[in-house]
Amino acid sequence: MDMKKYNVAILGATGAVGQEFLNLIEERNFPFANLKMLASKRSAGKKIQFMGKEYTVEETTDDSFKDVEIALFAGGAASKQFAPAAVKAGAVVIDNSSAFRMDPEVPLVVPEVNPQAIARHKGIIANPNCSTIIMMMALKPLYDLSKIKRIVVSTYQAVSGGGKEAMAELEQQVDDIVAGREPQANILPGAKFPKHYQIAFNLIPQIDVFYDNLYTKEEMKMVNETKKILEDDSLRITATTVRVPVYRSHAESVNVEFEDEVSVEAARKAIDAFPGAIVRDNPAEQIYPMPLFTSGKNDVEVGRIRKDESIEHGLNFWVCGDQIRKGAALNALQIAEYMIEHDMI
Known part of the structure; x- marks a missing residue:
């Protein structure tokens, strides 16, 4: 039976963590169906070659997350701005910024350490600080x-x-x-x-x-x-x-x-x-x-x-x-992988 594939968005696709997301998605054979590259207005229009296909970076708006199931946020001020819109559209947000880490409603997760916390999420899961x-x-x-x-x-x-x-x-x-x-x-x-x-x-x-x-x-x-x-x-x-x-x-x-x-x-x-x-x-x-x-x-x-x-x-x-790997992109992707493995998306 074919593994289910998911619609994924990467917010901050042109930055260091965003690029590492792409490296790891390919390395780990992450099951994506469609991939949406999102960034700031300044980076919109840039082209990214990934796994034999050319993607155009889009400016992030509240409407960017239609049909997105997993939203990987690379971090920065955009998280606070766009995470609620992504959740409202039906996506699970795995966020690398500090915006939600200490929010009691948001699980703060290292998958090897406290995967049980993932089940408590209400649409947003926070990646801890790299250190x-x-x-x-x-x-x-x-x-x-x-x-x-x-x-x-x-x-x-x-x-x-x-x-x-x-x-x-x-x-x-x-x-x-x-x-x-x-x-x-x-x-x-x-x-x-x-x-x-x-x-x-x-x-x-x-x-x-x-x-x-x-x-x-x-x-x-x-x-x-x-x-x-x-x-x-x-x-x-x-x-x-x-x-x-x-x-x-x-x-x-x-x-x-x-x-x-x-x-x-x-x-x-x-x-x-x-x-x-x-x-x-x-x-x-x-x-x-x-x-x-x-x-x-x-x-x-x-x-x-x-x-x-x-x-x-x-x-x-x-x-x-x-x-940039375990301290950011890999940890976030492992959270997504855990959720897929345990049928949580």
């Missing part, structure tokens, strides 16, 4: 071994998280420095901010706006989203998020305090058995995860797993994952 997803892939198997009391996470986030312009600026700055020219900074920590800093050969300890508590929005996303996904408000979490001069794939240093003893060996075994996570951890052979080797990969890699000798029940680990 949260990557951390979750290592945390959940540990959380299943012992309740976690406290998490301290520091991130090393690639410039692609800041968009195509940030990637281009890193490349230009490196070229300028190598050629002896003065590098220009116009993008990071974000085009909307009054002050910008060189990212080449530098680190910027600001991702998004600062809140009154002196944490950034990105840091508080990790705190609040982790609690929501694990449905555990008792978790104590603190985060520091940093932009680093790497093109693609985020890295994170995570310290976890458990209620009970969790050995290094038990942690390695649990993480390695978890779908979508790979232990790459052999200090004697200098084997550990790095952005260089996780870029373009679907799996998240975990290494440097070791006892925290400063507390009774603690572990440290290092995790790397491609934030």
Whole structure:
């Protein structure tokens, strides 16, 4: 019997996440019947070649979602504007922006971690923040071994998280420095901010706006989203998020305090058995995860797993994952695949 195929729309088809949606739809043989490419007025009319067919990018309007069953939103301000119209037209929206993540009516889902939340959706399902997803892939198997009391996470986030312009600026700055020219900074920590800093050969300890508590929005996303996904408000979490001069794939240093003893060996075994996570951890052979080797990969890699000798029940680990794949497009597509597999669309 032929598998049912679905009418799919991609909002933000011309951006980095939108393009990754297309790569993954082809790679994973996602069952689409019709594909609608949507973007802003600025990108409307562009042509996209995909699987032997030419598609014309359409400007997104409230009427764009007629007959659409699955709407993959790449993120940005358009989500808040168009998600209600897509739901009203009968589509399930899987949204990569932060617009709905903390809405109690909207499930926040990492399919390997909390697929049961999908059933509670009312038309919109939120993709967590990229850094949260990557951390979750290592945390959940540990959380299943012992309740976690406290998490301290520091991130090393690639410039692609800041968009195509940030990637281009890193490349230009490196070229300028190598050629002896003065590098220009116009993008990071974000085009909307009054002050910008060189990212080449530098680190910027600001991702998004600062809140009154002196944490950034990105840091508080990790705190609040982790609690929501694990449905555990008792978790104590603190985060520091940093932009680093790497093109693609985020890295994170995570310290976890458990209620009970969790050995290094038990942690390695649990993480390695978890779908979508790979232990790459052999200090004697200098084997550990790095952005260089996780870029373009679907799996998240975990290494440097070791006892925290400063507390009774603690572990440290290092995790790397491609934030455009598992941290964005892949996670959203896996939600759609789960819904198809369980006859939820």
